[in-house]
Amino acid sequence: MPRVLISDKLSPRAADIFRDRGIEVDVLVGMSPEELTAKIGDYDGLAIRSATKVVADVIAAADNLKVVGRAGIGVDNVDIAAATQRGIVVMNTPHGNSITTAEHAIAMMFALARQIPEADRSTQSGKWEKSRFMGVELTAKTLGVIGCGNIGAIVANRGQGLRMKVVAYDPFLSPERAEDLGVEKLELDELLARSDFVTLHVPMTEQTKGIIDAAAMAKMKPGARIINCARGGLVVEEDLKAALESGHVAGAALDVFAEEPARENALFGMDNVVATPHLGAATVEAQEKVALQVADQMSDYLLTGAVTNALNMPSLTAEEASRLRPYMLLSDGLGSFAGQLTRTGLKAVTIEYEGQVAGLNCRPLTQAILTGLLRPMLESVNMVNAPVVARERNIDVSEVKHERDCDFQTLIRVTVTTERGDRAVAGTLFGGHRPRLVEIKGIEIEAELAPHMLYISNEDKPGFIGALGMALGSAGVNIATFHLGRAERGGAAIALLELDAALDAAVIETLKALPGIRQVQQLSF
Incomplete structure (x- = not known):
């Protein structure tokens, strides 16, 4: 029976799915890296969210691990290269929280456009600063979507529902797909120059790290606003702070940060910054959905070999x-x-x-x-x-x-x-x-x-088969099947034999000494 460890907080129904499908499951949440390293060798599967760090040391200790399942899309906490080297499948659930994350990006855009968090704090403190909180409409504004995958496409669709003009930058977005989505595909510099709101929906890679830096922000139109609900590190935070202070960027809404948990950050306390603690996937529906999906995917792989949403297979x-x-x-x-x-x-x-x-x-x-x-x-x-x-x-x-x-x-x-x-x-x-x-x-x-086979390459000459049979018979070797083939008369020939047991080295040496032998190789399957 396969064994799975759930090391992060998932819906209890995930454990039920494993058990219902005949998989033993342990739920051990909040382990230290040392505790995880000590226990991981006992398990065939590891189900996680973002808290567990599946680093090289953990993978090195995972003698039986076959699959790591991330309930969610981001796998920054998994050393995929080390897992691949060890032959461990890494899978995620990229579609389970797409709608939730896209809705959060739209909510952040609204909050930024109308200064809702700051207005809320002001009003609840007894002030009535109606003239202070002058917002901007979203209708007829240009929304620039960087990354038009699952989440970016949903954001683009919601933006169109708000009567925004949607443009997109994505090197993998085909003209046909852009047309289907109803977006205008642009290069990054042109998107930055034309957009009133820029929202990011790309993974963190060497190519995307710091994609919105001082140079990129300088290309944005004055008064543009930035939303990042994707990954911390896509936006260079010190550069953003400078652009906000100068007024070139009017505001930013951030759900993710370069270092998390973000107890401190250079952007905290700024009036034109809306910040949330990585809530993109934080809805009841999304958490339930990704937990059930990852349990099903891992069970399928461990029981049937089916592979879904794997990142390295x-x-x-x-x-x-x-x-x-x-x-x-x-x-x-x-x-x-x-x-x-x-x-x-x-x-x-x-x-x-x-x-x-x-x-x-x-x-x-x-x-x-x-x-x-x-x-x-x-x-x-x-x-x-x-x-x-x-x-x-x-x-x-x-x-x-x-x-x-x-x-x-x-x-x-x-x-x-x-x-x-x-x-x-x-x-x-x-x-x-x-x-x-x-x-x-x-x-x-x-x-x-067959389990025990003998491959022989030889010259096609009379008497060879008899000599081979005699040599094997003298050694007490029983032949189960005997298959022959040749390229042409008198040329190269092949004999492939199925044996009842493996041969010892002495018999192999005897066969190599037979006239006409070119190669003798014992095979096992």
């Missing part, structure tokens, strides 16, 4: 996982076969998909092939970290899909390039679910993959 629905399972077995087997035969530096891998398999989600199959290929050379490689390991070792990976017809309904061919040249292995599914080898080094052969 391609998504795979439960239906796809079931349908791809025989293809995954075939892919892993082909990769393992090629990897066990590779004895020199691996430079490149080319994976070809033909027939029915070409129309499927092939990314998980490619990762399964890489996993099988690298497993004989490396420890702790799996589908999550295999692509990263390949990149780190400068192994070029190519994926090709062929529309052409082939001899089989489906065919996967793996070609590895080493210092000595190329070699390929191909396989198919018999009956739609039974993996079969059908080609090795261009030689046609048909064989199942």
Whole structure:
């Protein structure tokens, strides 16, 4: 039974979902980093919000951990690179709080435009400063949306409902998507120059860190206002303070800060700043939604292999996982076969998909092939970290899909390039679910993959099969199946044998000494 640890405050229904699906769950909220590090090795899954810091030390101690689930969108508190290296899936729930966060951004824009927090404090203190709080209308103003993903698109839609002119900057926003959203796509400098309100909805990356700095604010029209409900650090706070003091920026509404919890901040106490304590996702509906989503996603992965909203692995629905399972077995087997035969530096891998398999989600199959290929050379490689390991070792990976017809309904061919040249292995599914080898080094052969196998490359000469059988029989080795293939008469030939048990080193040396032998390799699957 898989075990999951919930280390942050989630809806109690999340734990119920785990239990209802047959997963053991412990709820231990408020642990210190040392306590988490001491306990994490006992769990297959870790469900968190923003409080738990899944740093490298925690991941290094997570001997059994398979998945980290973040109830929410931000994963700044997870070392994704370290998790990927360890083969741990990191997933979030990017859509669960999209509406809530977008609504908070709109609420902050209203509060900023009409100075509502300051007016509230003034009125409740017994003053009646009606002339002091002169606001601005939102109607007909230009709203600049930086980042037009899930949340940004909702903000754009709400802005249009307020009869605002909406412009957007997003390098990944296609013209067709911009047209569907009804926004005008601009470059960042033009957006800053034209916008009356600028709202940020991008993740924190090296490219977006400090995207609104002194230089960016200088390009904004005088009197513009900034809303940030995305990530602290997108706005350079000292630069914003200077722009607010000069009056070039009329106001700012901030839900996030560079350092959180923000007990102190250079912007606190300014009349033209509205601040909230990271409330973007803080509604009853959103918290319930993301908690249930992360519990379902983690359960699906631990029980069925389905991958949803993962940040370091391609998504795979439960239906796809079931349908791809025989293809995954075939892919892993082909990769393992090629990897066990590779004895020199691996430079490149080319994976070809033909027939029915070409129309499927092939990314998980490619990762399964890489996993099988690298497993004989490396420890702790799996589908999550295999692509990263390949990149780190400068192994070029190519994926090709062929529309052409082939001899089989489906065919996967793996070609590895080493210092000595190329070699390929191909396989198919018999009956739609039974993996079969059908080609090795261009030689046609048909064989199942078995726990104990013997691969032999030899010269095609009379008497070889008899000599091989005699050598194995003399050593007391029983042959379960025997498959033969050759390129041409008298040329290169291949023998692939299924054995009842693994051979000892002495038998391998005896076989290597047989006339006509080119290669002897024991294989296991």
